[in-house]
Amino acid sequence: MKFMLSTQERERTAWVTRKASELGFDLSGVAPASRFPELDKLGEWLDRGHAGEMRYLHDPRRLSLERAMEGAKSVIVCGASYRTEEPFSTQVLARPDGERPRGWISRYGWGDDYHDVLLPRLRALMAAMRQEFGEEFRAHAYVDTGPVVERVAAKYAGLGWLAKNTCLINQNLGSFLFLGAIVTTLAFEPTLGLAEAPPRDLCGSCRRCLDACPTQAFVAPYVMDPRRCIAYFTIELRGSIPQEFRPAMGQMVFGCDICQDVCPWNQRAARRGPATLGRIPEFRPRLIPPEEAAEGTQIDASPRSLFAPEIEWIASLDEEQYRRVFRRSPVKRAKYRGLIRNACVALGNSGPGLIPESRDRILRLLERLAASPDELIAEHARWALDRLNAAAPSK
Ligand code: SF4
Numbered sequence: 001m002k003f004m005l006s007t008q009e010r011e012r013t014a015w016v017t018r019k020a021s022e023l024g025f026d027l028s029g030v031a032p033a034s035r036f037p038e039l040d041k042l043g044e045w046l047d048r049g050h051a052g053e054m055r056y057l058h059d060p061r062r063l064s065l066e067r068a069m070e071g072a073k074s075v076i077v078c079g080a081s082y083r084t085e086e087p088f089s090t091q092v093l094a095r096p097d098g099e100r101p102r103g104w105i106s107r108y109g110w111g112d113d114y115h116d117v118l119l120p121r122l123r124a125l126m127a128a129m130r131q132e133f134g135e136e137f138r139a140h141a142y143v144d145t146g147p148v149v150e151r152v153a154a155k156y157a158g159l160g161w162l163a164k165n166t167c168l169i170n171q172n173l174g175s176f177l178f179l180g181a182i183v184t185t186l187a188f189e190p191t192l193g194l195a196e197a198p199p200r201d202l203c204g205s206c207r208r209c210l211d212a213c214p215t216q217a218f219v220a221p222y223v224m225d226p227r228r229c230i231a232y233f234t235i236e237l238r239g240s241i242p243q244e245f246r247p248a249m250g251q252m253v254f255g256c257d258i259c260q261d262v263c264p265w266n267q268r269a270a271r272r273g274p275a276t277l278g279r280i281p282e283f284r285p286r287l288i289p290p291e292e293a294a295e296g297t298q299i300d301a302s303p304r305s306l307f308a309p310e311i312e313w314i315a316s317l318d319e320e321q322y323r324r325v326f327r328r329s330p331v332k333r334a335k336y337r338g339l340i341r342n343a344c345v346a347l348g349n350s351g352p353g354l355i356p357e358s359r360d361r362i363l364r365l366l367e368r369l370a371a372s373p374d375e376l377i378a379e380h381a382r383w384a385l386d387r388l389n390a391a392a393p394s395k
């Protein structure tokens with residue numbers, strides 16, 4: 001009987017990973033719903049205040065899958081690569097455009113909102129499971145916002161290792177991965193056998209991510225303090241960005257990819273070409289119709305995308321345009337006033353190398369924003385004006 005059950009569990013695992021691939025996932029695996037050692041350190045990390053304003057990280061159900069679902073036996077973890085052919089932030093921003101300074105939207109923000117893309121696929125997988133497996137079970141799908149720490153579960157499902165930059169890295173695909181999980185009361189054979197360890201940590205002596213972080217957000221290898229991270233400032237933080245960090249934010253307007261872009265495992269994946277690109281078309285850069293370009297910005301003959309857009313274009317969007325452009329995009333999480341705040345900081349940092357006409361145009365735009373009735377926008381615009389004026393070449 002035990003043998004029968006184990007065979008059935010093995011067949012379920014083979015079936016579910018095949019089905020996940022059919023649904024567009026690049027990776028999948030199953031881990032037992034046991035306590036993962038990494039989650040035991042979560043409390044200490046929270047006690048140090050690292051979660052900042054992200055209250056959802058304090059949800060006690062995140063400490064173990066059994067707390068997330070009573071009676072849970074397995075977690076199915078699915079990964080979808082969102083790496084596209086466009087170059088890395090480090091390559092683009094190393095060549096500043098003195099005429100039309102470019103901003104950086106994190107790679108994950110170029111396409112459709114990953115929650116909206118992955119959840120229906122996970123739900124389709126659960127529906128297929130109900131058809132395939134003739135027994136009652138409970139199952140719940142999570143993408144990032146629930147009480148499941150997907151990247152930790154992904155490690156124990158054999159998808160990759162938890163790297164010094166705190167991302168999950170898959171040896172073949174790198175770290176530009178969206179992860180989703182299904183917690184279920186159904187028993188599966190774990191992808192990693194009983195005696196098998198999770199994928200080996202291949203960071204070795206490398207510390208490129210730690211050294212490249214512009215705001216020194218890593219308090220130690222494998223430990224990041226989000227309260228120093230540009231992604232936190234530009235996406236999660238609702239109020240004023242601490243002034244001490246603004247110069248180091250450079251041209252980042254939504255998120256920051258630096259600690260992933262410098263990683264040799266992502267560069268290796270990029271060199272290996274199209275075989276390591278994501279398969280889900282919704283994650284490719286969204287095209288912005290030219291009519292959404294704001295007055296005063298240059299409209300290219302070709303449609304623009306959210307890949308390295310002009311900062312002035314973002315800073316000039318009105319609230320209605322913002323809503324239309326980012327309707328299906330994860331960028332909407334920053335909210336209108338947050339994104340314009342970020343664009344002000346990026347414009348303030350664009351001083352070195354600007355040609356005089358562009359400087360004048362940007363100063364006019366910032367003066368307009370400094371008169372905004374929204375004090376958050378106005379204050380960041382005033383800061384940017386001061387910084388640009390301080391960087392002005394002497395006549
Ligand atoms: S996302 Fe940017 S700011 Fe945040 S830890 Fe990585 S390199 Fe540092």
Ligand code: SF4
Binds near residue numbers: 163203204210263264
């Ligand atoms: S840059 Fe180096 S240390 Fe950082 S995650 Fe990549 S391999 Fe690991």
